Amino acid sequence: MRTWKDRLIGNLFGLLTLATVLIVVLIGAGLWWKSVPILRDQSIGHLLFSTEWKPFSGHFGFLSYIVGSILVTAIAVGIALPVSLLAAIYLSEFADARFKNIVTPLIDLLSGIPPIIYGVWGVLTLVPATGYSALTGGIVLAVMIFPLLISILLDVFRTVPQGLRDASLSLGANDWETARKVLLKRSAPGILAATILAVSRALGETIAVLMVCGNVAALPHSVFDPVYPLPALIANNYGDMMSIPLYDSALMLSALVLFGLIFVFNALSRVVLHRLERRQF
């Protein structure tokens, strides 16, 4: 009786586990199913590389949105990566336990703050200085991805064996040289994986960028120009997308593109990070 119950529960739980794993497949399939109508109507190349966005006359060129997304993401990661790297090196190699106990909770706090609050902050303090622009979006996103980057980088640095540091120090290198030549070199794959995760977080963030980027669908000429990233496009048009033919399909296609890109980025990074963790000794 007891083993029977054990097996029954095991099978039930196993099925449930399988079902949760299938969420990934379901999301992909669901978005694909909604995207098919527009893909039948227009070629993917035309959709991705045209800037003409006129839903009423059936023109859905995503290029301005794609360029906007890439620009904002590049600014965000360009700011966040060096800052987070330096901060993580300090926390991992230089700081004593008391300092870490003060700073890490603050970084955790930053990671818990909702996107909409970041948006409000951007509107209140950044927009008056930098306007509704790609730069503003990039700065807000950079602050949003600090905690993610730092926590992954700290995990990566933990996989570097202490013996390597000791060897470097005993050869007469100072602590910065050890960090630069041993820690950074040894962690290079992990740093790359962390960067890709940060890129995908920045690519997918919606509400905060929607509030500060200005949302003008045109190719930007400088970082001070407004841009209209893809997630903002999806979020902004849910209201009227049902009334125009193919509009909903076009928006679901952009969700599919985001999903596909971020899925691949995440899967690659996680594989690298798991490998690193297993190498640990």
Added chain:
Amino acid sequence: MNRKRRIEAAVFRGLMLASLVLITGSLAALLWSVVSRGIRALSWSMVSQIPGGGFYLGKGGGILNAILGSVYISLGSVVLGLGISIPVVLYLNAYQTKRTWLAGGVRMTFDVLFGIPSIVYGAFGFTIMVALGLRTSLLAGIVTVTLMIIPILARAMDEVVRLAPPELSDATYSLGATRWETAKVLLKQSRAGVLTAVLLAFGRAIGDAATVLFTAGYTDSLPGSLREPAATLPLAIFFQLSSPLQAVQDRAYAAAVILTIIVLAISLGSKYVKQRL
């Protein structure tokens, strides 16, 4: 030569400290700007009343509908999410101890799902809703947010259950317990971890706007049933902020303070629980 090396080390040490100051400084700047701006418009009626007629023109009322709507959605999805993720975590840790490739694959899937942006969950939830012929509703919001927080719950609990000493399950097995009975012991051992995961997921659920934008809808009244639309705090902030009227914008900032306080309280709560782990 030696001097140059020392100077380089000192410069980078300075840069590192500057980076940490920049990061913690942005947290301070963020909290300060939101709270100092919003506190002025914060009033008791904001949290105790639903919007009155002409609320969006600056007349009386509050955002109780959004506060409660957010709490309903977050609570509902955390409960639903726990119902799904606790069995999954127990399955991984009590039943799949040998075939690690499967457990590894599931964990990897959750890690990937964790990185999928909430707007994609929102769009997907909307697709399901339309396919099933549902309207925007509390129920649709709860289901979509549940999908988003399952990976958070599962991974957070998994971390803690995995920390349980192997002697514990060895002891239960040597007493003749089945895997299911061992799983129950593991769960009991990890109560604090479950609580941390719940707080983490709740904080994430209550602050997310992109998932509920398509699915929960928005309304000025309190949701009476699962089939009615529900307002949420992030959307209340978002919609009021886009108003041209100063009085309405002020309320957006006040609503932002309310959300910040809720999220900070949850964040500190989970820190407290983690310390007692």
